[in-house]
Amino acid sequence: MKKKVLIMAGYYLPSVKGGGPIQSIKNIVDNLSDRFDFYIVAADRDLGDSKPFENIEVDKWVQVGKANVYYTDISILNWQKTKMIIDCSQCKVMYLNSFFDYKFTIVPLVLYKLNKVYVNKIIVAPRGQFSPGALGLKSKKKKLFINASKLFGLYKNLLWHATADSEKEHIQKIFGEEINIIVANNLTANYSDLTYDKNLEKSEGELRIVFVSRIHPKKNLKQAIQLLQKINGTVILNIYGPIEDSEYWDDCKREIALLPSNVKVVYQGIVNHEEIIIVFKNHHVFLLPTLGENFGHVISEAFIGGCPVIISDQTPWRGLEEAQVGWDIELNCKQKFIDSIQECVDLNNEEFKKLSKNAFLYGKKRSNRIEDLENTLILFE
Numbered sequence: 001m002k003k004k005v006l007i008m009a010g011y012y013l014p015s016v017k018g019g020g021p022i023q024s025i026k027n028i029v030d031n032l033s034d035r036f037d038f039y040i041v042a043a044d045r046d047l048g049d050s051k052p053f054e055n056i057e058v059d060k061w062v063q064v065g066k067a068n069v070y071y072t073d074i075s076i077l078n079w080q081k082t083k084m085i086i087d088c089s090q091c092k093v094m095y096l097n098s099f100f101d102y103k104f105t106i107v108p109l110v111l112y113k114l115n116k117v118y119v120n121k122i123i124v125a126p127r128g129q130f131s132p133g134a135l136g137l138k139s140k141k142k143k144l145f146i147n148a149s150k151l152f153g154l155y156k157n158l159l160w161h162a163t164a165d166s167e168k169e170h171i172q173k174i175f176g177e178e179i180n181i182i183v184a185n186n187l188t189a190n191y192s193d194l195t196y197d198k199n200l201e202k203s204e205g206e207l208r209i210v211f212v213s214r215i216h217p218k219k220n221l222k223q224a225i226q227l228l229q230k231i232n233g234t235v236i237l238n239i240y241g242p243i244e245d246s247e248y249w250d251d252c253k254r255e256i257a258l259l260p261s262n263v264k265v266v267y268q269g270i271v272n273h274e275e276i277i278i279v280f281k282n283h284h285v286f287l288l289p290t291l292g293e294n295f296g297h298v299i300s301e302a303f304i305g306g307c308p309v310i311i312s313d314q315t316p317w318r319g320l321e322e323a324q325v326g327w328d329i330e331l332n333c334k335q336k337f338i339d340s341i342q343e344c345v346d347l348n349n350e351e352f353k354k355l356s357k358n359a360f361l362y363g364k365k366r367s368n369r370i371e372d373l374e375n376t377l378i379l380f381e
Contacts, residue, residue, distance in 0.1 A: 043074045127294050163183070
């Protein structure tokens with residue numbers, strides 16, 4: 001009999017606004033469902049939506065792909081209902097997909113500490129929430145909760161899931177080096193059968209850039225736009241992603257209005273995950289000066305779409321310039337960002353094709369390595 005694992009997800013398919021953690025969970029399910037039965041608790045609507053998804057059954061376990069999912073209205077998800085869901089799942093391993101989430105992490109943990117629910121193992125995945133960039137947003141409130149959680153021992157005697165050595169260091173910096181922690185890189189989709197087939201041409205002096213992420217200060221779109229002010233050549237920046245912070249988006253639009261006439265910026269809305277590789281195949285470069293990513297599924301997908309990446313150094317994707325697949329740059333080195341973008345503008349077709357194919361092969365090589373699968377298995381055993 002397979003071991004049953006309960007994942008308190010917050011958001012799951014068909015959600016698209018919940019970001020990378022949705023794909024992280026889906027990839028765990030798709031890769032490990034032959035070893036574990038996964039039960040997922042998720043909102044019955046997408047992030048920020050007032051209406052539930054169409055054509056889904058709520059408040060019961062339903063089959064979604066290779067997992068059993070319990071969709072519910074978060075607004076009425078109270079302590080008693082959370083206990084009922086955990087009890088009826090009959091899972092002995094509980095995976096909490098956030099550190100700060102009240103209803104999907106804090107409530108289940110308190111129920112466990114009060115002996116109201118019974119599981120043999122609890123795993124917490126902070127999902128990059130302890131990176132310096134992430135902690136810098138609403139820092140006072142976060143520091144207050146972290147200190148309170150330490151005082152009451154809320155996160156004592158559990159297992160931490162870090163998706164990179166850098167995230168392990170961030171967690172240990174807050175909770176100490178003696179904590180129980182496993183580094184298991186996020187799993188990806190299976191790309192083993194793919195071949196390079198990007199047909200996009202490139203002329204010197206022109207560049208199609210894409211930004212794919214939530215419109216949120218953490219993703220740093222505002223800086224991405226500002227970097228284009230000093231670029232020579234014809235540049236198009238297409239922005240894809242949900243507008244999670246409308247005030248921040250207003251700031252971004254003001255920056256767009258200041259750009260010179262050689263730079264065109266278009267907001268393209270939300271892209272379905274099934275189409276994301278196609279989006280990357282239609283662009284030359286992926287730009288994401290993020291304040292912090294614990295993994296960055298979208299970076300992996302950019303590589304598979306043949307897009308060299310220009311990203312910050314606040315992700316596990318490092319040494320990219322040496323590998324000739326992109327650039328990972330310190331956030332305060334704005335001139336390096338500008339120089340890298342300009343270098344891409346100046347590439348001819350032959351030079352771009354070489355860089356693009358390198359990116360694809362690099363992404364394919366880095367996907368679902370044996371050690372990543374083994375470490376994820378250990379996490380749930």
